[in-house]
Amino acid sequence: MGRVKTAIVVGAGIWGTSLALRLAEAGWRVTLVEQYVPGHVRQASAGETRLLRAAHGSDEWYARMARQARDAWRELGERTGEELYLEAGLMWFARRENGWESASAQVMKNLDIPHEFLDPAEAGRRFPDFKGDDLAFVLYEPEAGLIRARRATQVMARLAVAAGVTLVRARALPYGGPEGDPDGDAGGSGRPAIVVDGEVSRADRVVWACGGWLPRLFDVEVEVTRQDTLHFDVPPAWSTPPLPAFCDYEGSAYGHGDVDGLGMKVTSDVEGEPFDPQEGSRCVLPGSEELARDYLRRRFPSLYGAPVLYSQVCQYTLTRDAEWIIAEVSDGMWLLGGDSGHGFKHAPALAAYVADILDGTREVDPRFGLHHRVPSRGLRTSGGTDPLLGA
Numbered sequence: 001m002g003r004v005k006t007a008i009v010v011g012a013g014i015w016g017t018s019l020a021l022r023l024a025e026a027g028w029r030v031t032l033v034e035q036y037v038p039g040h041v042r043q044a045s046a047g048e049t050r051l052l053r054a055a056h057g058s059d060e061w062y063a064r065m066a067r068q069a070r071d072a073w074r075e076l077g078e079r080t081g082e083e084l085y086l087e088a089g090l091m092w093f094a095r096r097e098n099g100w101e102s103a104s105a106q107v108m109k110n111l112d113i114p115h116e117f118l119d120p121a122e123a124g125r126r127f128p129d130f131k132g133d134d135l136a137f138v139l140y141e142p143e144a145g146l147i148r149a150r151r152a153t154q155v156m157a158r159l160a161v162a163a164g165v166t167l168v169r170a171r172a173l174p175y176g177g178p179e180g181d182p183d184g185d186a187g188g189s190g191r192p193a194i195v196v197d198g199e200v201s202r203a204d205r206v207v208w209a210c211g212g213w214l215p216r217l218f219d220v221e222v223e224v225t226r227q228d229t230l231h232f233d234v235p236p237a238w239s240t241p242p243l244p245a246f247c248d249y250e251g252s253a254y255g256h257g258d259v260d261g262l263g264m265k266v267t268s269d270v271e272g273e274p275f276d277p278q279e280g281s282r283c284v285l286p287g288s289e290e291l292a293r294d295y296l297r298r299r300f301p302s303l304y305g306a307p308v309l310y311s312q313v314c315q316y317t318l319t320r321d322a323e324w325i326i327a328e329v330s331d332g333m334w335l336l337g338g339d340s341g342h343g344f345k346h347a348p349a350l351a352a353y354v355a356d357i358l359d360g361t362r363e364v365d366p367r368f369g370l371h372h373r374v375p376s377r378g379l380r381t382s383g384g385t386d387p388l389l390g391a
Contacts, residue, residue: 007207038156056378076152085148088257094136097137100378101137156347208336225273225275228289249381280313284313289308342379
């Protein structure tokens with residue numbers, strides 16, 4: 001029997017917990033380091049919900065990954081007996097005939113992913129109130145939906161611990177010491193090291209999956225921005241049965257109906273101001289509510305004056321092109337990040353991909369390297385490049 005491979009994963013968000021679980025179930029001895037607790041409010045993973053959809057414009061890689069992730073989320077729900085994934089369907093409000101949504105539909109057709117083209121009037125009948133006079137068509141993904149994000153992160157961490165992962169609540173920092181064996185551990189020489197609460201720890205692989213803290217610790221092209229989310233009180237008709245989630249690519253907005261009594265989510269996808277995940281205020285800004293209400297007035301006018309029922313400050317940790325970072329910065333030391341805006345849903349499938357990379361059985365795609373990134377938002381809604389919320 002060979003030596004057991006070891007890994008340290010820093011960050012117990014959805015990517016870190018999913019990877020830790022995957023490695024542990026593959027026989028690795030894993031330590032998961034988190035300075036707070038899984039699902040804490042400073043995490044990008046700690047929002048109440050995250051959308052799961054296959055549409056990613058003309059890119060097939062992410063569409064295929066999202067489909068694999070959907071199957072994994074469904075299996076996870078069956079395994080735990082918890083409805084972590086709510087398959088409510090998702091509608092894309094297309095403002096042009098041959099835009100981003102058409103490109104997405106062609107990819108889904110190529111990959112045999114279910115989708116439908118709906119007339120705006122037909123789509124509008126799925127909502128108690130809807131205004132779609134500015135739409136060319138609606139692209140419907142019947143097998144898309146949303147994930148109960150905070151709960152999913154906590155469940156994934158619980159499963160990881162049950163699989164043998166050691167969860168350590170501590171602060172981790174990169175180790176800047178000399179090569180060799182600072183702790184007198186003869187087995188440590190040559191293996192990557194980190195500092196955990198002042199003590200040096202080593203493993204065969206170290207993965208920094210620390211979200212908004214990644215650009216604090218490493219020189220990476222990752223922007224952390226403030227993203228205010230708002231949920232509005234709605235009548236029962238907006239709650240049962242679950243309404244389809246929705247995305248407005250050119251309107252830079254997304255949301256879903258009432259889930260778990262939190263109200264209808266309507267959120268701008270325009271990148272907010274730079275944000276410090278450690279010290280930043282978690283009170284939503286008045287301008288964010290105004291922006292959300294502008295969108296309600298345009299798309300769901302009867303809800304324009306609805307009171308805010310729940311609000312939360314999240315953050316994006318985005319690269320300029322919205323491609324992720326999966327990069328080895330030194331022998332055995334990996335960075336994993338730049339995921340927000342479209343990364344949560346992929347977590348269980350991405351964990352399998354990264355675990356194979358760490359095991360040496362798969363090569364990482366060059367798109368995820370530390371090269372210079374050119375601004376683009378083709379993988380998610382259009383962000384700040386085309387803010388038409390009030391149009």
